[in-house]
Amino acid sequence: MSMRLATWNVNSLKIRLPQLLDWLAAQPVDVVCLQETKLTDDKFPREAIAQAGYDVVFSGQPTYNGVAILTRRDTVGSPADVVIGNPLHADEQRRLISATVAGVRVICAYVPNGQSIDSDKYRYKLEWLDRLIDWLAPQIAQGVPMALAGDYNIAPEDRDVKNPAEWEGQVLVSAPERERFNRLVATGLVDSFRLFEQPEKTFTWWDYRQMAFRRNNGLRIDHVLVTQNLRARVLGCHVERDLRKREQPSDHAPVVVELATAA
DNA sequence: ATGGCCCGTAGAACGGGA
Numbered sequence: 001m002s003m004r005l006a007t008w009n010v011n012s013l014k015i016r017l018p019q020l021l022d023w024l025a026a027q028p029v030d031v032v033c034l035q036e037t038k039l040t041d042d043k044f045p046r047e048a049i050a051q052a053g054y055d056v057v058f059s060g061q062p063t064y065n066g067v068a069i070l071t072r073r074d075t076v077g078s079p080a081d082v083v084i085g086n087p088l089h090a091d092e093q094r095r096l097i098s099a100t101v102a103g104v105r106v107i108c109a110y111v112p113n114g115q116s117i118d119s120d121k122y123r124y125k126l127e128w129l130d131r132l133i134d135w136l137a138p139q140i141a142q143g144v145p146m147a148l149a150g151d152y153n154i155a156p157e158d159r160d161v162k163n164p165a166e167w168e169g170q171v172l173v174s175a176p177e178r179e180r181f182n183r184l185v186a187t188g189l190v191d192s193f194r195l196f197e198q199p200e201k202t203f204t205w206w207d208y209r210q211m212a213f214r215r216n217n218g219l220r221i222d223h224v225l226v227t228q229n230l231r232a233r234v235l236g237c238h239v240e241r242d243l244r245k246r247e248q249p250s251d252h253a254p255v256v257v258e259l260a261t262a263a
Numbered sequence: 264a265t266g267g268c269c270c271g272t273a274g275a276a277c278g279g280g281a
Contacts, residue, residue: 011280012270036280038271063271113280121279137269153281170280207281208268219281251269251281 001261002235003030003076003102007149007222008243008254009205013037013066016250017045022054023243027255028053030072033100033108033149037066044068059084059094067097067108067150068204076102089131096132103262104230107136109150114171122171125153129180135247137187140227147259148189149224151252152182160168160220162201172221189225192237192257205252213244224257233260 006029010016013034024032032054037044039060045183049070049185055078060066070081086096095110109124109132113126140146154177158164167173185191193202201217212218240254 006271036270115279115281170281205281210267221281248268248269 002258003261004256004258005029005031005033005034005104005106005224006021006149006240006254006256007035007108007148007224008240009035009151009222009250009252011036011038011250011252013039013045013068014043015248018049018251021048023240024050024052024054024078028072029241030076031106031107032068032070034068034070035057035066035095035108035110037068037152038063038066039066043143045253051224055079057082057097057099059097061092061094065094065110067094067110069097069099069106069108071099071101079106086131086135088135089128091128095128095248103145104259105139105144105146106112106144107148108152109148109152111151111153113138113153113175116171117174125171126176126180127211129167129177133180133184133187136184140188143229145226146189146227146231147230148184148226149255149257151222152181152220154178155219155221156181156223159163159200160203160218162203162217166250167219172219184225186226190231192226192234193220193255195231195234196237202239204255206244208251211244211247222252226257226259230259234258235253235260
């Protein structure tokens with residue numbers, strides 16, 4: 001037995017809801033972490049998602065950000081112990097929601113983009129990641145089985161970038177961001193994707209411009225990190241690339257992890 | 264070519280995303 005956990009930056013759930021429902025109907029996953037829902041809570045499509053067989057918890061705001069966790073009712077049940085945001089970091093931006101699902105602490109994260117390295121938004125990004133580490137590290141040290149799934153807005157290594165030379169020093173690949181990613185890993189996490197042999201040039205985001213997807217000019221910036229105590233249960237990890245081929249796609253494709261059910 | 268596209272919210276040749 002196993003359960004499948006996915007993360008997907010939908011870039012507006014209002015626009016992407018039909019694709020989300022199509023995807024879940026064709027290929028049901030048990031847990032879905034969404035980012036950039038861009039919906040206030042009163043506009044969240046709770047009913048449509050319930051009719052698809054999922055419970056959902058969410059935290060949104062107008063125009064920007066917004067996160068949600070969907071759980072398949074007949075396999076993993078409802079999300080428990082829901083926490084919105086980071087208790088150590090008062091933040092008006094809705095970028096974090098977490099819940100316990102089938103014994104796993106699931107953290108759904110939308111890491112700030114940073115815009116450019118000379119921007120205030122970049123400093124906010126680094127600070128935000130520091131506060132995330134401050135919050136999660138003690139829980140990881142205590143042995144809480146955890147999956148940190150989301151849009152990290154960080155390509156951890158040059159092999160996660162189609163054209164590293166073009167990106168050198170830029171936001172998404174800069175050394176301080178990668179240092180935060182590595183520090184997060186060092187608290188006791190592992191990148192599910194790298195537990196397996198993967199096709200070269202596998203990415204999760206492609207710019208809408210310049211036919212970037214057709215040229216596979218992308219970056220791998222969406223990740224599912226899991227605690228070491230879950231490592232042996234990770235059966236696979238892949239990018240759901242086909243969703244990026246659809247009409248009116250999100251610029252991100254989902255990442256899906258298959259996790260063996262606890263013995 | 265210091266831009267190309269997509270989204271929400273205005274009601275803007277805009278801000279933000281990445």
